[in-house]
Amino acid sequence: MIKRKQWAAVACTLATAALAACGGGDQTQAAQAGGASTAGNGSNGGAVTQPAALTPLAGGSLYVGAVSFGDTVSVALDQPAAGQVTLRFLDSRFGLGGTLVGSYTRSGDTYKVTTLAAASADVPAALATAASAIGFEFVVDSGVLSGALGQVPNLLAGGGALLQGHVSAANKGAQLSDVAGVYNYLRQAGATAVVGQVKISANGTVRACAGAAYADNCAGGENGTLAADADQQRFPGAFAVTLGGSKIGRLFVARQDGQATLFVDEAASNADGSPRNGSWVLKSAQAIAAGAADGDWLCAEAELDDGNAATGRTRRNIVSIAGNRLAADNIATDVTLNYNAAIGAMGASGAIATGANGLISGTWQDTVAAQQQAASLALLPVTAKLAYQLRDVPGAKRRLQGVCTPLAAQTPTTTYLQAKAGDIVQVTLADLRPTQPAIGFDQIYYKLGRYAADPAKKFDDACEANGQNKASATTAASRLDNLASFTCTKAVGNKPADMKTMVIGPAGKPYLTDGHHTFTSMWEAADGGPQAKMWIKVQDNLATQDRATFFRTLRERKLMWLKDTANRPATPAELPPSLGLRNGLGNDRYRSLVYFTRDIGYQQLADATEFTEFYWGDWLRQRVNLDNYRLDDTASYLSAVRAGATAMVALAPADLVSSGRTAAALGGLTVLNETEFTALSQPVGSAKPGKLPYAVGYKATLAQ
Numbered sequence: 206m207i208k209r210k211q212w213a214a215v216a217c218t219l220a221t222a223a224l225a226a227c228g229g230g231d232q233t234q235a236a237q238a239g240g241a242s243t244a245g246n247g248s249n250g251g252a253v254t255q256p257a258a259l260t261p262l263a264g265g266s267l268y269v270g271a272v273s274f275g276d277t278v279s280v281a282l283d284q285p286a287a288g289q290v291t292l293r294f295l296d297s298r299f300g301l302g303g304t305l306v307g308s309y310t311r312s313g314d315t316y317k318v319t320t321l322a323a324a325s326a327d328v329p330a331a332l333a334t335a336a337s338a339i340g341f342e343f344v345v346d347s348g349v350l351s352g353a354l355g356q357v358p359n360l361l362a363g364g365g366a367l368l369q370g371h372v373s374a375a376n377k378g379a380q381l382s383d384v385a386g387v388y389n390y391l392r393q394a395g396a397t398a399v400v401g402q403v404k405i406s407a408n409g410t411v412r413a414c415a416g417a418a419y420a421d422n423c424a425g426g427e428n429g430t431l432a433a434d435a436d437q438q439r440f441p442g443a444f445a446v447t448l449g450g451s452k453i454g455r456l457f458v459a460r461q462d463g464q465a466t467l468f469v470d471e472a473a474s475n476a477d478g479s480p481r482n483g484s485w486v487l488k489s490a491q492a493i494a495a496g497a498a499d500g501d502w503l504c505a506e507a508e509l510d511d512g513n514a515a516t517g518r519t520r521r522n523i524v525s526i527a528g529n530r531l532a533a534d535n536i537a538t539d540v541t542l543n544y545n546a547a548i549g550a551m552g553a554s555g556a557i558a559t560g561a562n563g564l565i566s567g568t569w570q571d572t573v574a575a576q577q578q579a580a581s582l583a584l585l586p587v588t589a590k591l592a593y594q595l596r597d598v599p600g601a602k603r604r605l606q607g608v609c610t611p612l613a614a615q616t617p618t619t620t621y622l623q624a625k626a627g628d629i630v631q632v633t634l635a636d637l638r639p640t641q642p643a644i645g646f647d648q649i650y651y652k653l654g655r656y657a658a659d660p661a662k663k664f665d666d667a668c669e670a671n672g673q674n675k676a677s678a679t680t681a682a683s684r685l686d687n688l689a690s691f692t693c694t695k696a697v698g699n700k701p702a703d704m705k706t707m708v709i710g711p712a713g714k715p716y717l718t719d720g721h722h723t724f725t726s727m728w729e730a731a732d733g734g735p736q737a738k739m740w741i742k743v744q745d746n747l748a749t750q751d752r753a754t755f756f757r758t759l760r761e762r763k764l765m766w767l768k769d770t771a772n773r774p775a776t777p778a779e780l781p782p783s784l785g786l787r788n789g790l791g792n793d794r795y796r797s798l799v800y801f802t803r804d805i806g807y808q809q810l811a812d813a814t815e816f817t818e819f820y821w822g823d824w825l826r827q828r829v830n831l832d833n834y835r836l837d838d839t840a841s842y843l844s845a846v847r848a849g850a851t852a853m854v855a856l857a858p859a860d861l862v863s864s865g866r867t868a869a870a871l872g873g874l875t876v877l878n879e880t881e882f883t884a885l886s887q888p889v890g891s892a893k894p895g896k897l898p899y900a901v902g903y904k905a906t907l908a909q
Contacts, residue, residue, distance in 0.1 A: 259433040261378025261442030261458065268350040269295070269441060270374030270457045271470030273393065273606055275482025276301060277440065277455060280343075280350055280374055282316075290318050292341065293325075295439055298472050298482050299368060300360030303328030305336050313613055314344045314590055316352070331360050340519060342505070343372060344610050346590040349459045349466055350374045351608050353505040355519035367517020369507040371608045373468040373486060375459030378442025381431060382407040384458055384465050387419050387490045389547075389563045391585050391595050391606060394453075394471040394483025398604035400547045400583040400595055402490055402561055405431065413448065416549040418560035419490070431456060456485075465489055466587050484606070486593045488585055492562040495544045498586060500614075501525050501752045503778055504533075504594055506607030513601035521778040524609065525751035531567050531582075532753040534760065534777050540567040540582060548581040551597060551604060571599035584609070612752070615712035621743075622713040628743045629672070629698040634728050635735035637707065637717045637784055640759060641766040642775045644721050644790050645797030645818075647836070647900045652726035654903030655896075658889060663730055668693035670723050671740040672704040685727050686737040697740050705739075708764065709746040710755050717784070718744060718764045719815070725784045735785065766816045770794075772826055794831050795822035798849050801842075801897055804881040806850030807872045817871050820863040821853070828852045837908075839901045843886050846897070850877050 262269065266282045277296040284291045290309050294301040305328065307321035318341040323333035335358040343352025351373050359366040385407040392399050392415075402419035404412050409431045414423035429448035434440050434455055444456040446469055453473040459466040469485035501523060508520040522535045531540040548566045549556035557566055565584040570577050580597040587593060594607040624630050656663040664676035667685055673693030683691040698704065705720025717724065720741070727733040744764075747755050756777035759765045767775045770791035781789025799818040803809060807821060814820075829848045835841035854877045856862070858869035867873075887895040889902050 258437055259378075259380060259442065259444075260437045261380070261460075262376050264348070264377045266376070268345075268374035268376045269443070270350070270372065270459075271455075271468045271484045272354060272372050273370035273484040274299070274368050275394070275454075275470055275472045275484065276370075277470045278372060278374065280372065282345070282350075285324075290316070290341070291324070292318075292321065296470075296472075298361070298480065299357075300329060301332055301357070303332065305332075305339070307341070314346070314610065315342055316344070317342045329360055331358055341372075342519075344590055347459070347466075347588040348375055348377045349588060349591060350376070351587075351591055353519040353521075353608065355508075356517050359517075367515075369515060369517050369519055370484070371505065371606070373457075373484065373608075375442075375457050375466070375468070377460050378458040379460040379465065381409055381433075381444070383460065384467065386465075388467065388487040389490050389561060389585055390485050390487040391583060391593050392469075392471070392483070392485045393595065393604060393606040394473070394485075395475060395479070395481035396603075397481065397483070398595055398606070399550060400561075400564060400566070400585075402547070403487065411446070411448070416547055416556070417558045418547065418562075429453075453481075486585060486587070486606075488563060488587050490561070490563045492545050493565065493586065495542075496528050498526050498565060498584065498592065499528065501612040502592070502609045503612050504607045504609040506594070506596065506605040508774070509598065509601060509605075513598065513603065518773075520774075520776055522776055523612070523753045523756060523778055525753035527751065532751060532757065534753050534756040536569065537571065537757070537761075538569050540569045542567045548583045548595075551581075551602070573600040615714065618713040618715070620713070621709050621715050622746075622748055624709055624743045624746055626743055626745045629701070629704070629740055630743060631738050632707070632715055632741050633735070634724055634733075634737050634739065634784060636715055637724065638710070638714055639721055639781050639784060639790060640716050640718050640764060641721060641816075641819075642768070642779055642781065642789075642791055643770045643793040643796065644725060645794070645800055646786065646792040647794070647797035647904070648722050648800045649726050649729060649786065650903040650907075651800075651896045651900035652722075653729055654889070654899035656726075656730055657903070658894070658899070663727070663732075664691050666723065667691075667727065667739070668695075669700075669703050670705055670720065672698040672700045672742075674700055674703075684732040685730055686732060686734055688738060698742075701742055704742045706742050706744045708744050708759065709748050711748060711750060711752050713748050715741075716759070717741075718759075721784065721790075725786065725790070728785045735783070763815055766819050768819070768823070772823060793819075793822065794836065795825050797900075798822065798825060798829070798831065798845060801846045801885060801900075802850045802853065805846065805874075805878045805885065806853030807868075807874055810872045813872065814866065814870065820866050820871055823863040825849050825852065837901060837904055839886070839888075839898050842897055842901060843882075846885065847877075847882065850882070 269279045275298050279293045281291040291306050293304045304325040305321045306324040307318040309316045309318045321336040321339050338356050340355040353371050355369040357368040359368050387404050390403050399415040401415040404419050411429040413427045417423050427448050431444040434443040434445045446453050446456045454469050454471040457468045467487035471483045473481045475481050504524050505519050505521045508516045508518040510516050524533045529542045543557050543566050545562045546566045547558045547561035547564050568581050571580050578599050580599045582596040585593045592609045595604050664679050668676045674695040677692045677694045679691045706718045707715045710716050769775045770793050799821040834845040854874050856868040860868050885895040885897050889898045
């Protein structure tokens with residue numbers, strides 16, 4: 206859990222430092238804003254007179270600021286009506302424009318916007334078409350609105366290109382004299398991705414020191430100026446920023462109770478004329494104590510594909526901090542942290558510059574192409590609920606900027622805390638947490654259709670999952686949610702190889718590592734439900750690990766399947782909270798297809814590798830287009846099954862299927878089993894109905 210009181214004290218200290226830099230509280234600063242200032246650092250060049258035209262926002266529901274891919278936006282909460290958000294593109298390098306409106310839901314401090322749609326005539330047609338797919342999640346704290354904006358169409362590039370970034374916006378600005386002082390900054394623009402400190406003087410002069418604490422004579426320092434932006438109507442409270450003699454963008458101020466956070470939307474050009482778009486985040490420099498950021502965080506950054514190109518989607522990873530150690534579910538080893546320090550440029554072999562008060566920097570060694578490579582990251586805490594990050598992506602030769610928010614502390618589940626590896630314990634289905642984002646719904650529908658027609662089957666399944674072989678006696682009063690209402694041929698755990706498995710995670714939460722389809726079927730059964738109980742085998746107890754280390758461990762042990770319904774990479778943060786068909790588990794159609802090809806195109810081996818069906822499904826996506834079949838029609842579905850099984854048996858045993866697994870290792874057959882295919886198709890009501898008619902028939906009842 207984040208040390209909220211300590212963190213709040215740090216934020217308060219930062220605010221006090223910002224006030225001290227400009228000479229006192231709000232009333233004093235307002236008085237100073239009306240007079241000329243001669244403050245400067247002696248090395249920034251000539252002073253700039255602050256125009257009186259600056260018109261900062263004074264608070265309220267309208268936030269104006271930057272998107273990290275270089276654009277300027279405004280966000281209005283509860284506009285045009287309560288529960289809605291208005292997003293407007295004010296200035297864009299990518300052809301974006303106009304106003305979008307969507308609805309939001311709120312979970313804790315996080316707003317999640319959905320169903321964005323064009324709400325003004327100046328929205329480009331391509332943006333209007335793509336608006337509903339745009340993802341926008343943000344938090345609001347201390348006058349700062351910040352969050353990830355993804356799957357935004359890049360209209361300039363065209364061809365389906367997408368943009369991803371994070372919005373950093375403010376609802377209460379300040380005069381120039383109010384923001385004078387030394388700031389930490391994270392900057393990412395084009396190929397430039399640096400951390401450092403900058404001094405803003407009350408006369409508008411600026412000097413930035415990259416990779417180092419501020420000094421008037423810092424090596425490679427850049428000089429610049431701030432002045433009120435000429436268009437205060439569109440960009441209220443914005444300053445025009447110049448650096449090295451050229452305008453690079455606009456600076457926005459977030460001021461709440463004296464606290465100052467600054468954002469820059471950089472839109473400039475490199476010396477060769479290529480665009481340099483991005484953003485800066487700046488925060489008043491003040492020493493931060495080790496441990497002040499302790500806790501679990503959720504960090505959102507741009508998703509990269511296998512070729513390290515941005516996909517336009519947002520990837521969210523769990524980060525856990527404890528003193529000088531940082532663990533992340535997407536970094537293979539621990540990161541050693543240094544407080545009040547800045548990282549150097551990429552490729553600087555993990556160089557750390559001390560004296561940058563308020564920055565947290567870390568280094569680690571990663572393996573890329575069998576070679577050790579130094580990597581770095583930096584964190585800039587902004588408020589108690591917000592921090593920004595720059596992180597090296599080893600092997601990609603790039604740094605990603607992200608935004609992090611603290612995760613709420615978990616309420617301990619004491620029931621399973623003492624369970625040991627090898628124990629067989631009884632669990633409530635509602636307590637189990639999935640380790641995969643999707644299942645095959647049609648497999649569940651088969652089970653539910655079969656249970657309705659043949660109730661004995663569900664008790665056989667329950668006995669098998671409990672390691673009790675099969676049911677021996679049931680009555681009309683027998684129910685899945687009452688294990689005492691039926692008996693099995695064996696004692697609990699007598700056949701442990703048949704049992705499902707789980708790992709105990711942080712706060713005693715039980716994570717299901719095998720059995721998602723079986724237990725979801727029982728959850729959805731008419732006499733099952735979330736409070737039904739089953740016996741399960743414990744693989745390990747990792748309750749003492751923090752959340753990031755826990756998920757990293759599951760990944761290393763290959764106990765998670767992290768691909769979504771479209772076969773795109775997923776992260777542990779995207780795993781649904783529980784089983785059941787209506788609690789976040791997605792429907793992977795190819796996982797269902799593979800289930801129905803069992804014993805026709807492949808067989809389940811006794812020592813089958815975890816996620817066998819998902820590996821086959823991954824491979825079949827490139828060979829069977831399910832959009833060409835009607836999966837609500839038995840005959841058409843059977844054609845899809847035959848196509849999949851035919852592709853499977855055409856493989857040689859040594860042929861690779863997925864993730865280094867061969868056809869033989871995944872149970873591939875060499876001849877299509879026509880007998881089993883015929884059995885699969887037998888209609889409900891026949892002597893021995895097939896699985897597929899049960900599934901299709903049950904689906905038909907859902908549409909009624």
